[in-house]
Amino acid sequence: MAAISLGPSPARRDALARRIRLLVAATITYNAIEAAVALTAGSLASSTALIGFGLDSVIEVSSAAAVAWQFSAREHAVREARERTTLRIIAASFFALAAYVTVDAVRALTGTGEAERSVLGIVIAALSLAVMPFLSAAQRRTGRELGSASAVADSKQTLLCTYLSAVLLAGLVLNATLGWSWADPIAALAIAAIALKEGRDAWQGKGCCAPPPATTAPATGTTSAAEAHSCDCCA
Numbered sequence: 573m574a575a576i577s578l579g580p581s582p583a584r585r586d587a588l589a590r591r592i593r594l595l596v597a598a599t600i601t602y603n604a605i606e607a608a609v610a611l612t613a614g615s616l617a618s619s620t621a622l623i624g625f626g627l628d629s630v631i632e633v634s635s636a637a638a639v640a641w642q643f644s645a646r647e648h649a650v651r652e653a654r655e656r657t658t659l660r661i662i663a664a665s666f667f668a669l670a671a672y673v674t675v676d677a678v679r680a681l682t683g684t685g686e687a688e689r690s691v692l693g694i695v696i697a698a699l700s701l702a703v704m705p706f707l708s709a710a711q712r713r714t715g716r717e718l719g720s721a722s723a724v725a726d727s728k729q730t731l732l733c734t735y736l737s738a739v740l741l742a743g744l745v746l747n748a749t750l751g752w753s754w755a756d757p758i759a760a761l762a763i764a765a766i767a768l769k770e771g772r773d774a775w776q777g778k779g780c781c782a783p784p785p786a787t788t789a790p791a792t793g794t795t796s797a798a799e800a801h802s803c804d805c806c807a
Contacts, residue, residue, distance in 0.1 A: 580717060585648055588718040593643050595711045599636040599730060602703060603629040609696045617690035621760070624676045625697070625740050628669055632733055635665045639726045651720075658722040659774050662729060666771025669732075673764040677757035689748040697741035704734040725774040732770065735763055 580588065607629035614622030638661040642654040708730035715723030739759040746752040 580719075582648070585718060588714050589643050589648075589651065591714050592711065592718070592720070592723050593640065595707060595714065596636045596640045596643070596726070599707055599711070599726075600633050600640065602707070603632045603636065603733075606696060606700060607633065609692065613690050613692040613696065617688040617693060619688070619690055619693060619744075620676050620680055621740055621743050621757075622690060622693045624673060624760070625736055627672060628733060628736055631665045631669050632729055635662045635726050635729045638662060638665075639722050642722055655720070655722050659725060662722060662725045663771045663775035665729065666732075666767045666774060670764040670767035670771065673736075673760050673767065677760040677764065680757035680760075681754065690744060694741065694744050694748070697737050697744060700737035701734060701741060704730055704737060708734060721774075725770070728770050728774075732763065732767060735766070736760075739763055 607626045610622050610626030610629060613619070614624075614626055638658045642651055642658040645651045645654065708727045711723055711730065712727035715721075715727055742759065743755055743757075746755045
């Protein structure tokens with residue numbers, strides 16, 4: 573009988589937790605700047621899409637701050653105890669984002685206001701489209717290895733911000749060049765549906781499972797049942 577450890581070692585867990593703290597700090601810093609720029613540009617251009625994007629950045633900051641709070645604890649047991657509360661905060665952020673985007677999209681489709689051309693908005697949307705996928709992928713990989721559902725859920729929110737950046741950029745460019753004001757709200761409704769699904773998954777704790785404890789299996793080279801059940805976070 574040989575012991576098989578399926579989860580990362582304590583030293584590896586500490587290293588992964590430090591990496592998550594750094595990624596979360598980078599996410600908070602970038603999104604705070606993004607929110608300020610988008611809200612300012614949206615107000616100047618009377619763009620509900622830009623204002624919505626800025627509010628999404630505020631929600632992203634709250635989600636990342638929740639993960640930062642969880643991983644501020646040095647002890648692994650304390651971080652695990654905070655996991656459920658963190659997931660609920662992230663889920664609530666998804667629901668709030670979906671509600672706002674839906675209302676904003678319906679208002680845009682019914683012809684409430686016309687946004688002006690915004691070069692600053694196009695720049696911040698393009699920059700976010702370039703930056704966010706890397707932050708999301710790095711946090712997702714780290715969260716999966718650590719077995720942290722909250723870190724994976726927060727990476728999904730960052731990825732959702734990437735989708736919103738693409739939608740916003742397309743909407744701003746089409747509005748500026750062709751006057752197609754309907755393109756952005758239609759795509760935004762699809763994003764709202766994705767946000768609802770991710771919020772539900774986060775609330776239920778789906779998307780990642782904590783690595784199971786060490787088990788024993790015969791030294792036959794075959795995979796044990798527990799090993800087969802190891803974390804498949806968002807595969």
